[in-house]
Structure formats: structure tokens, C-alpha cells
Amino acid sequence: MRFAGRTVGWSSGLVAVLCAVVTTSAGIGPVWIPPAVVGKVLLNAVVVPTGISVSGPAVDVTTAHVFSYAVSDLQTQIVMQVRLPRILLGAVVGFSLAAAGTIMQGIFRNPMADPSIIGVSSGAAVGAVGFIVAPVVIPFGLGLRGAAFVGALVAAFGVYLIATRNGRTPVATLLLAGVAIQTFLGAVVSFLLLHSGESIRRALYWLMGHLKGASWPEVTSSVVLVAVPFVVLLAYARDLNVMLLGEEDAQSLGIEVERTKRVLLALSAVITAAGVAVAGIVGFVGLIVPHVMRLLVGPDHRILLPTAALAGASFLVATDTLARSGSAEVPVGIVTAVLGAPFFLYLLRKREVHEL
Amino acid sequence: MLDVSDLAVSFGEQSVVSSVDFSVDRGSLVGLVGPNGAGKTTVLRAVKGTLNPDTGTVRVDGEPISDRSAKAVSRLVASTPQGTSLSFDFSVRQTVEMGRTPHLGRFDRMDDGDRSAVETAMERASVAKFADRPFTSLSGGERQRVLLARALAQETPVLLLDEPTANLDINHAVRTLELVRTLVGDGKTAIAAIHDLNLAARYCDKLVLLAGGGICAAGRPADVLTSDTLRDAFDAETLVTTQPGTDAPLVTPLADRETVDRRIHVVGTGKPAASAVSTLVGAGCRVSVGVVPAGDAAAERSRDLDCEAVTVPAFAGIDDAARERAVELAQAADAVVIAGETGDGNSPVVRAGGTCLAVETDESDYTSTTHDTVPLAALPASVASLPPASERDATLPLNQSTTD
Structure with a gap:
């Protein structure tokens, strides 16, 4: 099980990196908290279930704290309520964008594809900016996030429908339909911004991508939205490998190409939408992280997908830490682009991208 | 094992093939041949189910392929693109391992059986020695063998090969087809689209010649590959002989130039005479030969090319009947061509012809002071520049006076 060992090895390594990045990041801010203290705070928060009592319709799970290190209440408060939600949200968003980017690059057999290629980000932008400019009532109190999420999925589904004919969705058509729809939605966003009046600042801030004001409920809902599709995607990793041979070859190797493509597109659209809805448009994570991880671990999606996702989580947490630790906070989308673009160009120059 | 009936495929308005019917028996190799764009690949795609035909069905083991799932088909039919x-x-x-996909469930890992199938496939396609190199670093021919290995790793009863030898050197082309023969001998059923007619003729049990949107001819290679069917299918002049060492037909395309409409009598023996005969027949001349000893290269070649050769038993000397017949042929010819040793007793034949040319040879002791000498390559042009016999009669006296 040489291969499985490699996957587990890389994944655990990257989980360790993620833990280290999270711990360090939680210490950074106006008040410096040493990593050791952060570690204790985090450990104190770990609970294990000790018993379940069922009384009528309510299921009551009693839990117990495993550790009880002596940490000041203030430090606990800062880590658990102020910094950790934002950090974990950043991790989830980075995870989702990198995972979706990996899938898209696989489906399109093109290392230049990114998660928003089928219009997800543009759709989210229309939803979010539309909501900011002309707030509408969305059930379940989802507000801005809900509008962005719905906009993202509607756009992706629209692109899919436009590109589909007689039950077949050629990726070239999908790509071009995606480009057209992105351009169109970009125009809609511009129009909305022109008429946004007072709220233009808020709208622009959203468009640049940021993690400010994250809360625990957001973390929970986005973890659920990302985790479930991700597990299914992992199960499709081998199919995606075979799809890289080309659709015709994939079919003659027993892959139901159109169905597989539908599943992969739908799930990665959901994952991307979940990320974009809470963070706005954060570029380059979904493009660069899969690219770098492919150089490190190879193109096999069974190892590439989990490692790229974990690396994406660490990357976004680290860049968001940079974004918020300056004297004035900048949107994280700017930081990822400023760091990502030169690095990507460096890769382009160093390793010729062959055979797109 | 595999039946294609009434298959028709079109792309949009453009019909590619129609009324394609053929069947492949278990343990046999059928070659799809035909000009570029005749629909060889299209037929293969329909057979493996990646293309939906307008009409017609493809049956594997009696059951239509369209009724099966992609996975079920991929366990029956492997293909190399x-x-x-x-x-x-x-x-x-990793690329070859993908060939195991049909045999693995979503959550299965490769077991020892899968791994040994992969190793065997790589050995057989002779790609094992670069198993760990990246696929993208390989040459076209190496990639083609990797794709063959992938198809072999699928371990299916039916194998479809689309131009399996197109990028291969002669060694690997022959090895690949020998391998396919071995697999077919083990009971596999194979269809190969091959543009090289001679390889197809040598290795296939049956050929299906596609041309003009349908099947032009089908059957044993010797029945399919005839000058007439090839002219219909390819719009090209060919010379069909027999491949040395087998009885498969050997197709030699003839250059598409104006044919030299002359009747030539060749006198001479050995390789020079044989070459002269081939060259002249290739240029479109009607050729006769003689007198030559039976079994001489020139005699063999004329038999292959359907030319009349006047022969006598080897070492027997030229008898009168033979000499008379040769003289008749020489007189009827527009020119006599001397190539190689003519042997004693052929001088009356040489004299009988009106115009006479000699072909340059390596050991040209004969090359003569008496006749114009031309290189072999220039022979068709020289012959073409001579007046035909019908016009020559008028100048006959003059000619004779100069030769004697």
C-alpha cells in the first residue's frame, strides 16, 4: 500500500501544518498571545461526549472537557470568540476553493481552470451586490450570504444548461459559456455598483473578498456545506483521473462520462458557492494551490484532492493573518492576488506549461 | 462474437458511413482498411459504443452494446485510440493502471491480480522498461504502445485497435501485430483499423475495405486487395503481387504519372532484368521477357507481374521454339531493352527488335557500344521518347542501316 501510505503521509503532514498555522494565527493580532497559550486554549475547548440521555423528543448529549489548563478568561475570549471563527472560516474557504479548483482543472483538463470558471463567483457577486444595493427578504435569515450562495448556484446551473445539448455537455462549450456568462454578470455587477449610492463601499469590500466579521454559526454551516460534497468528490477521485485521458477514452474505460461530469460540476459548484458566499471573491487560491500541489504530489486526484484542499486551508489562513495584521486591514483577496500572481508567473517561467 | 449490422453514422447532415455490415468470429483479427476519411475510426467508435449510430446495432456476444452500461461494455471491449x-x-x-478501472468498484483498491495484469500488459506491449517515466515525456510510438498496454490491462475478450502501428518503427509495428496475433490465437477477438495495406494483409484474417461511405469489399485479404477494388476505393493505380515468405498480397502503389503506353521486350537475366521488368510494368508498359532460364529472377518477376516470359530449362541452352517465340515478341514490341547478361543465343532476339536500349548495370561488360545505354531510373522516360512501332516502320531502313 505504497500509494495509500503516501496519501496518508502527505495529508497528515498538511493537517499538522494547518494546526500550526491556525495556532500561530490565533496568537497574532493587537494582543499577542504566545502559541503555547493558544494551544492550551484550544485544548481546553476539546470536549468528548460522556453520555446520551433521551427524554421525549429531545436527545441530550452530556459532554466533558478533557483538559483544563489555567488560561486567563480574556485570552480565552480573544481566541475563541474573536479570532478562531475567522481563522476557521478562512480555513474552510481556502479548503473549498482549492478543492473546487482541483476538480475544475481535472474536468477541463487544463491547469489554468479555476473554481469560478463556470460562473460561480460572478453569480455570487450579482447575488451579494444585488442584496447590498436592494436588500430583499430571504427566508431562514440567510441575508447576504444566502443571496450570494443562491446567485452562485443559479449562475453555475445556467451555464451548465446553456452548454448542454442532447444530454451531452462538451467541456469546450462549458468553458466558453462560462466565459460569456461571467462577462455578462460582470456587466450586471457594474450596473448595480453604479446605482449603489451609499452602499458602494460595502459592495466593493465584498467583491474584493474578506473574512471580516466571521461568526461561529457561519463556520458551522459552511463546514457542513463543504464537508459533505467533499467526501463524495473523494470517492470520485479515480474517475476524475480517468477523465484526464479524454472523455472518449474515459467512457471506453467504463466511466459514465456525462453523469460523472454532472456530479463533479454540481458538487464543486456547491463547494465554491459555500466558500464565496461567506468570503466574497477570493482569487488565486483555487488556481495556484492545486497547481503547486500537483508539482509536489503528482496528478493523481486520490492524493491531489485532499492535499490541495488542506494546503488551500493553510494558505488562506496564513494570507488572512497577513491581511488583518497590518495597521489597516486589507481584504484577503488582495493579499492572495498579490502573493499568488508573482508566484504563479514564477512557476510559468520555471516550468513550461506543456500541452494545455 | 461481434456483429455489426446495418450501421449508419452521420455527423450533422454529413453521412459518414451507411449500411455497414460485418461480423468478427471469436479468435480472429479483422482489419478495417480504406482511404483517409472513409470512416474506419467512426466504425470503431460505434463498435465501442462511444458514438451513437443513426441506425444499426453492434452486438457483442449476441447482446446489443447500446443495452449495456459503460462499465459493462468496458469489461468486454478494450480499445486503443x-x-x-x-x-x-x-x-x-499509472496510465496503464487506469486500464483496470472497469474491474474496480468505486471504493476498491487494486489487488495483486490487478497489479499482475498491469505488469503483464506492460511486458507484452514492451513498455515495462520505462514504466516510471511520465507519459508526456514519451515519443509518439512509445505512447501508442502505452495505450496498447492500457487496453491489454483491461483484459477484455474484444480488442479494438485504431491505427496501432501508425507511429511505430518497423520492428515495433511487426511486434505489435505479432502480439495481437498471439492474443487472437488465445481466443481474443480483434478489429484493427490499419492504413498500411501490406501489414493489414499479412496479419488480418479478414479485411473490410471501407470507401465511399460504405463497405467496398470484405473477405480474405487476397480477395479484397486486388488492383480493381483498390482503384475503386483509393482512386489509385496499384500493383498487387505476393509478399515474400507468406502468401499475403503485396500492394505497391504506382506513382500517379502518365503511363507509358509502350510494348517492351526485355532481354537479359538476373536482378538487372528483373528490375527493368518491375520499372517498366510500374510505368505502365506491357512487358514480355525472354529468352531466360526458368527460375531466373527475371522469370520469377515476370510471373509475379503477369508478364509473358519465354523460358527454357536452366542450363539447357536455347531451343529453336523458344527463340522463335522470343523473336516474335521482340518484333511486336516498340523496343527491346537489354538488362544484364543476355546469354548466348539471344542475339537474334535483340536484332529482331527495331529500337534497342541497354540498361546500365554494375558489371556492365555488355554495355555496349552498339546500343544507347540509360540508367534504370531513366528507362521509362527513354522508352516513352521512342516512337511506337507503328510509326517506326517508315524509318526502318534507316535504323537498320545504322545498327548493322
Whole structure:
């Protein structure tokens, strides 16, 4: 099980990196908290279930704290309520964008594809900016996030429908339909911004991508939205490998190409939408992280997908830490682009991208 | 094992093939041949189910392929594409391992059986020695063998090969087809689209010649590959002889130039005479030969090319009957061509012809002071520049006076 060992090895390594990045990041801010203290705070928060009592319709799970290190209440408060939600949200968003980017690059057999290629980000932008400019009532109190999420999925589904004919969705058509729809939605966003009046600042801030004001409920809902599709995607990793041979070859190797493509597109659209809805448009994570991880671990999606996702989580947490630790906070989308673009160009120059 | 009936495929308005019917028996290799764009690949795609035909059915083991799932088909039919566009750096081994996909469930891992199938496939396609190199670093021919290995790893009863030898050197082309023969001998059923007619003729049990949107001819290679069917299918003049060492037909395309409409009598023996006969027949001349000893290269060649040769038993000397017949042929010819040793007793034949040319040879002791000498390559042009016999009669006296 040489291969499985490699996957587990890389994944655990990257989980360790993620833990280290999270711990360090939680210490950074106006008040410096040493990593050791952060570690204790985090450990104190770990609970294990000790018993379940069922009384009528309510299921009551009693839990117990495993550790009880002596940490000041203030430090606990800062880590658990102020910094950790934002950090974990950043991790989830980075995870989702990198995972979706990996899938898209696989489906399109093109290392230049990114998660928003089928219009997800543009759709989210229309939803979010539309909501900011002309707030509408969305059930379940989802507000801005809900509008962005719905906009993202509607756009992706629209692109899919436009590109589909007689039950077949050629990726070239999908790509071009995606480009057209992105351009169109970009125009809609511009129009909305022109008429946004007072709220233009808020709208622009959203468009640049940021993690400010994250809360625990957001973390929970986005973890659920990302985790479930991700597990299914992992199960499709081998199919995606075979799809890289080309659709015709994939079919003659027993892959139901159109169905597989539908599943992969739908799930990665959901994952991307979940990320974009809470963070706005954060570029380059979904493009660069899969690219770098492919150089490190190879193109096999069974190892590439989990490692790229974990690396994406660490990357976004680290860049968001940079974004918020300056004297004035900048949107994280700017930081990822400023760091990502030169690095990507460096890769382009160093390793010729062959055979797109 | 595999039946294609009434298959018709069109892309949009453009019909590619129609009324395609053929069947392949278990343990046999059928070659699809035909000009570019005749629909060889299209038929293969329909057979493996990646293309939906307008009409017609493809049955494997009696059941239509369209009734089966992609997975079920992929356990029955493996195929090698003409090329592949693998854009990420998978190793050769990983690429071949993908051939096991049909046998693995979503959550299965490869077991020892799968791994040994992969190793065997790589050995057989002779790609094992670069198993760990990235696929994208390979040459076209190496990639083609990797794709063959992938198809072999599928371990299916039916194998479809689209131009399996197109990029291969002669060694690997022959090895690939020998391998396919071995697999067919083990009971596999194979269809190969091959543009090389001679390889197809040598290795296939049956050929299906596609041309003009349908089947032009089908059957044993010797029945399909005739000058007439090839003219219909390819719009080209060919010379069909027999491949040395087998009885498969050997197709030699003839250059598409104006044919030299002359009747030539060749006098001479050995390789020079045989070459002269081939060259002249290739240029479109009607050729006769003689007198030559039976079994001489020139005699063999004329028999292959359907030319009349006047022969006498070897070492027997030229008898009168033979000499008379040869003289008749020489007189009827527009020119006599001397190539190689003519042997004693042929001088009356040489004299009988009106115009006479000699072909340059390496050991040209004969090359003569008496006749114009031309290189072999220039022979058709020289012959063409001579007046035909019908016009020559008027100048006969003059000619004779100069030769004597």
C-alpha cells in the first residue's frame, strides 16, 4: 500500500501544518498571545461526549472537557470568540476553493481552470451586490450570504444548461459559456455598483473578498456545506483521473462520462458557492494551490484532492493573518492576488506549461 | 462474437458511413482498411459504443452494446485510440493502471491480480522498461504502445485497435501485430483499423475495405486487395503481387504519372532484368521477357507481374521454339531493352527488335557500344521518347542501316 501510505503521509503532514498555522494565527493580532497559550486554549475547548440521555423528543448529549489548563478568561475570549471563527472560516474557504479548483482543472483538463470558471463567483457577486444595493427578504435569515450562495448556484446551473445539448455537455462549450456568462454578470455587477449610492463601499469590500466579521454559526454551516460534497468528490477521485485521458477514452474505460461530469460540476459548484458566499471573491487560491500541489504530489486526484484542499486551508489562513495584521486591514483577496500572481508567473517561467 | 449490422453514422447532415455490415468470429483479427476519411475510426467508435449510430446495432456476444452500461461494455471491449491528450504528468504505470478501472468498484483498491495484469500488459506491449517515466515525456510510438498496454490491462475478450502501428518503427509495428496475433490465437477477438495495406494483409484474417461511405469489399485479404477494388476505393493505380515468405498480397502503389503506353521486350537475366521488368510494368508498359532460364529472377518477376516470359530449362541452352517465340515478341514490341547478361543465343532476339536500349548495370561488360545505354531510373522516360512501332516502320531502313 505504497500509494495509500503516501496519501496518508502527505495529508497528515498538511493537517499538522494547518494546526500550526491556525495556532500561530490565533496568537497574532493587537494582543499577542504566545502559541503555547493558544494551544492550551484550544485544548481546553476539546470536549468528548460522556453520555446520551433521551427524554421525549429531545436527545441530550452530556459532554466533558478533557483538559483544563489555567488560561486567563480574556485570552480565552480573544481566541475563541474573536479570532478562531475567522481563522476557521478562512480555513474552510481556502479548503473549498482549492478543492473546487482541483476538480475544475481535472474536468477541463487544463491547469489554468479555476473554481469560478463556470460562473460561480460572478453569480455570487450579482447575488451579494444585488442584496447590498436592494436588500430583499430571504427566508431562514440567510441575508447576504444566502443571496450570494443562491446567485452562485443559479449562475453555475445556467451555464451548465446553456452548454448542454442532447444530454451531452462538451467541456469546450462549458468553458466558453462560462466565459460569456461571467462577462455578462460582470456587466450586471457594474450596473448595480453604479446605482449603489451609499452602499458602494460595502459592495466593493465584498467583491474584493474578506473574512471580516466571521461568526461561529457561519463556520458551522459552511463546514457542513463543504464537508459533505467533499467526501463524495473523494470517492470520485479515480474517475476524475480517468477523465484526464479524454472523455472518449474515459467512457471506453467504463466511466459514465456525462453523469460523472454532472456530479463533479454540481458538487464543486456547491463547494465554491459555500466558500464565496461567506468570503466574497477570493482569487488565486483555487488556481495556484492545486497547481503547486500537483508539482509536489503528482496528478493523481486520490492524493491531489485532499492535499490541495488542506494546503488551500493553510494558505488562506496564513494570507488572512497577513491581511488583518497590518495597521489597516486589507481584504484577503488582495493579499492572495498579490502573493499568488508573482508566484504563479514564477512557476510559468520555471516550468513550461506543456500541452494545455 | 461481434456483429455489426446495418450501421449508419452521420455527423450533422454529413453521412459518414451507411449500411455497414460485418461480423468478427471469436479468435480472429479483422482489419478495417480504406482511404483517409472513409470512416474506419467512426466504425470503431460505434463498435465501442462511444458514438451513437443513426441506425444499426453492434452486438457483442449476441447482446446489443447500446443495452449495456459503460462499465459493462468496458469489461468486454478494450480499445486503443489513435492518440490521447493526457495533459498532466501521469507515469506510464499509472496510465496503464487506469486500464483496470472497469474491474474496480468505486471504493476498491487494486489487488495483486490487478497489479499482475498491469505488469503483464506492460511486458507484452514492451513498455515495462520505462514504466516510471511520465507519459508526456514519451515519443509518439512509445505512447501508442502505452495505450496498447492500457487496453491489454483491461483484459477484455474484444480488442479494438485504431491505427496501432501508425507511429511505430518497423520492428515495433511487426511486434505489435505479432502480439495481437498471439492474443487472437488465445481466443481474443480483434478489429484493427490499419492504413498500411501490406501489414493489414499479412496479419488480418479478414479485411473490410471501407470507401465511399460504405463497405467496398470484405473477405480474405487476397480477395479484397486486388488492383480493381483498390482503384475503386483509393482512386489509385496499384500493383498487387505476393509478399515474400507468406502468401499475403503485396500492394505497391504506382506513382500517379502518365503511363507509358509502350510494348517492351526485355532481354537479359538476373536482378538487372528483373528490375527493368518491375520499372517498366510500374510505368505502365506491357512487358514480355525472354529468352531466360526458368527460375531466373527475371522469370520469377515476370510471373509475379503477369508478364509473358519465354523460358527454357536452366542450363539447357536455347531451343529453336523458344527463340522463335522470343523473336516474335521482340518484333511486336516498340523496343527491346537489354538488362544484364543476355546469354548466348539471344542475339537474334535483340536484332529482331527495331529500337534497342541497354540498361546500365554494375558489371556492365555488355554495355555496349552498339546500343544507347540509360540508367534504370531513366528507362521509362527513354522508352516513352521512342516512337511506337507503328510509326517506326517508315524509318526502318534507316535504323537498320545504322545498327548493322
